[in-house]
Amino acid sequence: xxxxxxxxxxxxxxxxxxxxxxxxxxxxxxxxxxxxxxxxxxxxxxxxxxxxxxxxxxxxxxxxxxxxxxxxxxxxxxxxxxxxxxxxxxxxxxxxxxxxxxxxxxxxxxxxxxxxxxxxxxxxxxxxxxxxxxxxxxxxxxxxxxxxxxxxxxxxxxxxxxxxxxxxxxxxxxx
Amino acid sequence: xxxxxxxxxxxxxxxxxxxxxxxxxxxxxxxxxxxxxxxxxxxxxxxxxxxxxxxxxxxxxxxxxxxxxxxxxxxxxxxxxxxxxxxxxxxxxxxxxxxxxxxxxxxxxxxxxxxxxxxxxxxxxxxxxxxxxxxxxxxxxxxxxxxxxxxxxxxxxxx
Numbered sequence: 269x270x271x272x273x274x275x276x277x278x279x280x281x282x283x284x285x286x287x288x289x290x291x292x293x294x295x296x297x298x299x300x301x302x303x304x305x306x307x308x309x310x311x312x313x314x315x316x317x318x319x320x321x322x323x324x325x326x327x328x329x330x331x332x333x334x335x336x337x338x339x340x341x342x343x344x345x346x347x348x349x350x351x352x353x354x355x356x357x358x359x360x361x362x363x364x365x366x367x368x369x370x371x372x373x374x375x376x377x378x379x380x381x382x383x384x385x386x387x388x389x390x391x392x393x394x395x396x397x398x399x400x401x402x403x404x405x406x407x408x409x410x411x412x413x414x415x416x417x418x419x420x421x422x423x424x425x426x427x428x429x430x431x432x433x434x435x436x437x438x439x440x441x442x443x
Numbered sequence: 444x445x446x447x448x449x450x451x452x453x454x455x456x457x458x459x460x461x462x463x464x465x466x467x468x469x470x471x472x473x474x475x476x477x478x479x480x481x482x483x484x485x486x487x488x489x490x491x492x493x494x495x496x497x498x499x500x501x502x503x504x505x506x507x508x509x510x511x512x513x514x515x516x517x518x519x520x521x522x523x524x525x526x527x528x529x530x531x532x533x534x535x536x537x538x539x540x541x542x543x544x545x546x547x548x549x550x551x552x553x554x555x556x557x558x559x560x561x562x563x564x565x566x567x568x569x570x571x572x573x574x575x576x577x578x579x580x581x582x583x584x585x586x587x588x589x590x591x592x593x594x595x596x597x598x599x600x601x602x
Contacts, residue, residue, distance in 0.1 A: 387486055387488045394486075
C-alpha cells in the first residue's frame with residue numbers, strides 16, 4: 269500500500285499595507301515602503317518652495333537626513349479633485365514625500381493581482397497592482413512611480429539652480 | 444448525382460449593443476453575467492471605466508458601444524466576459540451589452556482589406572450581415588495603442 273502524499277497547503281504571502289486617501293480616493297501602499305509618516309504641521313519652517321517647473325505636482329522640498337525629498341501633491345499626480353492634505357509620507361528608496369488626506373487603516377493583503385494589461389497608460393507606472401479588500405478593489409501604488417527619472421532630473425536641475433542663485437545673492441549682500 | 448459541399452461552420456456568440464448586433468467567436472467567451480458593482484480608481488486609459496470583481500478576479504470593463512454604434516449604452520443588461528489576447532497571454536475583459544446574447548453556428552466570411560480594424564470577419568444570420576469583432580483592435584492594450592499611433596502618423600505620398 270502506498271502512503272498518501274501530503275498535499276502542499278498554499279499559504280498566501282501576506283503583506284502589511286497602509287490604506288490611505290488622496291483626493292478622497294482610497295489607495296494602498298506597502299508599509300515597508302514608508303519610512304516615516306508626519307503631520308503637515310510639523311513641516312512648517314523646514315519645507316522650501318521651489319521655482320515653477322513643468323513638474324506641476326511638486327512645489328516644495330524637505331531636507332531630511334542630508335537628503336532632499338520632493339513633496340508630491342497626490343491629487344495633481346492622480347488627476348483628482350484638490351483636497352486638504354493632513355499627512356506626509358516619506359517614502360523609502362526614492363526622494364519622494366507624498367501628501368495624503370489621511371490614513372484609513374493598516375491592514376494585511378494576501379492577494380495582489382497585477383494591473384490588467386488593458387490599462388496601458390501612465391497607470392502602469394503608478395500601480396503595482398490591485399487588491400480586493402473588504403468588498404472593494406484598492407490600487408496598490410508603486411513608491412517609485414510618483415516621479416519619473418525625467419521629472420527627477422528636471423527637479424534636481426531647478427533646485428540646484430535655485431541654490432546657486434541664493435548663494436550668489438548672499439555673497440552679493442555681504443560685499 | 445448530388446454534390447455535397449462541405450461548409451466549415453463555426454460557433455459565435457451574438458451580442459446586442461443598442462439596435463445593432465455583433466458577433467464574437469464563441470471560444471473567446473467566458474460567461475454572461477448580471478451587472479455588478481463597478482470599482483473606479485484613477486487611470487489614464489479613457490476607454491476603460493473601472494473594474495468588477497468576479498470570483499476573486501479583477502476584470503476591467505470596456506464599453507465598446509461608442510466605437511461601434513456611436514453612443515454609450517444607456518441600458519446595460521449584462522456584462523459579456525470575453526478573453527482578450529495580449530500577445531500569447533489572454534486576460535478577461537467585461538463588455539457591457541444591452542440585450543440577451545445568442546449562441547449560433549455560422550460560416551465565417553474573412554475580412555477584406557477595406558474593413559475597419561475592429562472587423563475580424565463577417566457572418567450572415569437571419570438575413571443580416573454581422574461584423575465579427577476583433578477585441579484586440581477594439582479594446583485598449585499595447586496592440587490598440589500601437590495601432591492608434593500608426594493611424595495618427597502622416598502617410599507619405601510618393602509621386
